[in-house]
Amino acid sequence: MNDSLAFEQNVVDERVQELFRVGMHFGYAKTRRHPRMRQYIAGVKSNIEIFNAEKIWECFNVALEFLESVGKEGGMVLWVGTKPASSGVIRLVAEELGHPYVNSRWIGGTLTNYKIIRERINYWQDLIAKKKSGELLKYTKQEQLRINHEIEKLTRDLQGIFPLSSLPKALFVIDAGEEEIAIREAHMKNISVVALLNSDCDPKKVSYPIPGNDNASKSISFVTSKAKEAYLKGKAMHVSN
Known part of the structure; x- marks a missing residue:
């Protein structure tokens, strides 16, 4: 193996280990799996499905590139996560960015009305x-x-959607199944959706699916933090231009 290939392999290995450290590879029991999530599953351990880490990264990178492009355009993201495991980090990241968020209850019509x-x-x-x-x-x-x-x-x-002076350029969602109404409204307004979704969700319902554990706080914090970094990277290019 030449030096270039060895370096690329080391990068992949480090990313996979990072996913394992935050528990992002854990899905649900096989009986709960949505048929369209089968392509992302590597196997089963103790009756729990395990995501293919490399496929997680493939999807994750596409989603991060999109969020970077939103930042580069100076667009705003609406951050959505109403489950107890996600509500705190969603609010923290959104407030750091000065973006709107929903972390307790989605109000019907937030986007469509x-x-x-x-x-x-x-x-x-x-x-x-x-x-x-x-x-x-x-x-x-x-x-x-x-x-x-x-x-x-x-x-x-x-209070979370107070900064929403106009419709957002994108939604960032934790648990596509839990936030189905928000995603439906986004589709009706042609707003792209980035979502962390577990094995029980339909990846076809979101624009940029990130297959992975959407219940564990470490996994949620990791994905949300990376999403914020990608947005800020793009925003820095927007400001410099």
Whole structure:
């Protein structure tokens, strides 16, 4: 083996080991597998399907190249992950980038009825402004309590998508099965979807599937971190141009 081939093999081996370290190669039991995920499965261990690490990297690289292109164009990504294992890292990465996110509950119409959602955001911000200015003090205590409860609910639902001033260029999703409504809305608006999806999901439903463990926090953090790095790499080229 010449030096060039040896170097390439070492790179591949390091990447595979990295996937193993974060547990990204673990799927579900064979009985839960979606038929279209068969191409990504290498085998079964203790009744758990194991993903083919090289195929994971092939898909992952394509997805990262796309996210880099979004950053290069100066586009915005909507980060979506509502499961407990993903909600924290989704919020952290999105806030670091100044991007919108959904980490608790997808509101129907977020993409397909964006005008109404924006009106709700404006209404929520207006209530907050009135509370800060003391304008709510003119209401009875019972009315103030009702308004405060409404502000709390709107904050939970809308604070993540507040930066969404227009439709995003892409969605980044943890668990395509869990976020099916978000993905459906993205398709209706011709928005590309990058998704980490386990063996029970249909890869044909997303533009850039990343087969892998979408339950383990280490796997989710690893994929999300790499996605952020790819976006920032592209954004740096956008800024320099």
